[in-house]
Amino acid sequence: MCGIAGIWGKRDEDLVRRMMGRLAHRGPDAEGVYLDAAGTLGHRRLSIMDPQRGGQPIYDEARERAVITNGEIYNYLRLRSQLSSRHSFRTRSDSEVPLHLYEELGQAVVRRLDGMFAFAIADGESLFLARDPIGIKPLYYGQRDGVVVFASELKALVGVAEEVHEFPPGNCFHSDTGFRPYYQVPDRVPRDMPLKMRLQLLRETLDEAVQKRLMSDVPVGAFLSGGLDSSLIVALLRPYIHDLHTFSVGTEGSPDLEAARTVARYFGTQHHEYVFGPEDVAEVLGEIIYHLESFDQDLVRSAIPCYFVSRLAAEHVKVVLTGEGADELFAGYEYYRGIRDWASLHQELRRSVSTLHNINLQRVDRLTMAHSIEGRIPFLDLEMVQVAQTIPADLKLYTDESGELWDKWILRKAFEDLLPTEIVWRDKQQFDEGSGTVQLLGGILDRWLEPEEAEQYRTAVPPDAGLRSREECVYHKLLGEAYGESKAIFANVARWSARD
Numbered sequence: 001m002c003g004i005a006g007i008w009g010k011r012d013e014d015l016v017r018r019m020m021g022r023l024a025h026r027g028p029d030a031e032g033v034y035l036d037a038a039g040t041l042g043h044r045r046l047s048i049m050d051p052q053r054g055g056q057p058i059y060d061e062a063r064e065r066a067v068i069t070n071g072e073i074y075n076y077l078r079l080r081s082q083l084s085s086r087h088s089f090r091t092r093s094d095s096e097v098p099l100h101l102y103e104e105l106g107q108a109v110v111r112r113l114d115g116m117f118a119f120a121i122a123d124g125e126s127l128f129l130a131r132d133p134i135g136i137k138p139l140y141y142g143q144r145d146g147v148v149v150f151a152s153e154l155k156a157l158v159g160v161a162e163e164v165h166e167f168p169p170g171n172c173f174h175s176d177t178g179f180r181p182y183y184q185v186p187d188r189v190p191r192d193m194p195l196k197m198r199l200q201l202l203r204e205t206l207d208e209a210v211q212k213r214l215m216s217d218v219p220v221g222a223f224l225s226g227g228l229d230s231s232l233i234v235a236l237l238r239p240y241i242h243d244l245h246t247f248s249v250g251t252e253g254s255p256d257l258e259a260a261r262t263v264a265r266y267f268g269t270q271h272h273e274y275v276f277g278p279e280d281v282a283e284v285l286g287e288i289i290y291h292l293e294s295f296d297q298d299l300v301r302s303a304i305p306c307y308f309v310s311r312l313a314a315e316h317v318k319v320v321l322t323g324e325g326a327d328e329l330f331a332g333y334e335y336y337r338g339i340r341d342w343a344s345l346h347q348e349l350r351r352s353v354s355t356l357h358n359i360n361l362q363r364v365d366r367l368t369m370a371h372s373i374e375g376r377i378p379f380l381d382l383e384m385v386q387v388a389q390t391i392p393a394d395l396k397l398y399t400d401e402s403g404e405l406w407d408k409w410i411l412r413k414a415f416e417d418l419l420p421t422e423i424v425w426r427d428k429q430q431f432d433e434g435s436g437t438v439q440l441l442g443g444i445l446d447r448w449l450e451p452e453e454a455e456q457y458r459t460a461v462p463p464d465a466g467l468r469s470r471e472e473c474v475y476h477k478l479l480g481e482a483y484g485e486s487k488a489i490f491a492n493v494a495r496w497s498a499r500d
Helices: 012-020 076-083 096-112 197-214 226-235 256-269 278-292 295-311 326-330 334-338 342-354 360-369 382-389 408-416 438-440 452-459 472-483
Strands: 002-006 030-036 039-045 063-071 115-123 128-132 140-144 146-152 164-166 172-176 178-181 220-223 245-251 270-275 318-322 374-376
Touching: 002 115, 012 039, 012 146, 030 063, 030 115, 039 063, 063 096, 063 360, 076 096, 076 226, 076 295, 096 128, 096 172, 115 278, 115 472, 128 334, 146 334, 164 438, 172 342, 197 408, 220 226, 226 245, 226 256, 226 326, 226 408, 245 256, 270 374, 278 295, 278 438, 278 472, 295 360, 295 438, 295 472, 326 342, 326 382, 326 408, 334 342, 342 382, 360 374, 452 472
Parallel strands: 220 245, 220 318, 245 270, 318 374
Antiparallel strands: 002 039, 002 146, 030 039, 063 115, 115 128, 128 172, 140 146, 140 164, 172 178
């Protein structure tokens, strides 16, 4: 995991280094710059693969092209073996593979990569940019004096570009031809299949997705909230990592802490937890919002425990696996229960996955990277997304013989023998609820805005902010204090509420 930044159309090392400085948390281990009359590329490195020799930019054999990458290419070993007879590899880093593949395939390189990534390739006077299919890794772009600028986070572009946009997931860009989409979340028709076969396919696919994400030259651990999704990831990781470290946070006595302890004991992990209170949150709330780059109420609420668990994990590992994406694939949120037309639910789940890039995935990326660790997301493996699309919605939101309605039923059923019964059939609680964050927040909002002040604040900001509560007014205020009235930040705030 790293941070990338650049300008194309002119050489400007001072500007790119300034942008890289704002991304230092994404890559504290090393930095590198590509300089050419056509443009300047910058890279901040978090050393995961080939820590000793994998610095970037990486050049091709003739030094005619160079790549900077943020992310991981999980199928790089297979691709490297196919390319090695025709190319001389300078590193053992997965980031070198897209460069040599681009030499052979051009823009079609993106269709061969399995991973989470945002990368830039300098090719003579041309620039090629790409972002992974789901948008797990971030990328933003804009213009400065008529030339292209880009960076991994919005903060790097504040005051740099006149207007900033999110680089769309599943797209690539060439400076000669512009944007081109190469992927969208598939719209598969659910198919008939014997239940036993369906459960086995789901189980095998998720296990393979977890195995892919073991790729690392540094220690790997897992977030563990005690919910179904994170507990499944731990269960599947445990056979492959002898000394598995797991991490949980919450307020004193919160459900997540208790459930996580149960799972950690069951699998014998090296378990770490952090109990936070109002003072802890008050002390770092401004920092959380600065890194998150959003004021959305639901996103900030879930970012708070994510901040603390990332900080905790950074003391022990550089890579963590998380359970993100399962709720969107298997109907885990409360509002899905109101959609009882199965075709409509199927389409809503597809839409939900398509919109993760600037809500939950933004949270995971920003808060893990704030502490210089890499978050990996097995549930959003492309094969998992495909398999989930073939499962009928009534097996995801399922009514059992007693009349009880179960979210994620098919996922629970596929893995019910791997986990304690009380974890498999535990009721869904969102991260901010299970960790006790929601209950805690009400007592600290007065530090920033009293109720009367909040109403005045709400009427003073532009109506399109759509501030929903005093709580959201506080977050909006803190975001403004972090970035001023930056259009780059506020114009790119996605709204979780838009999915309701």
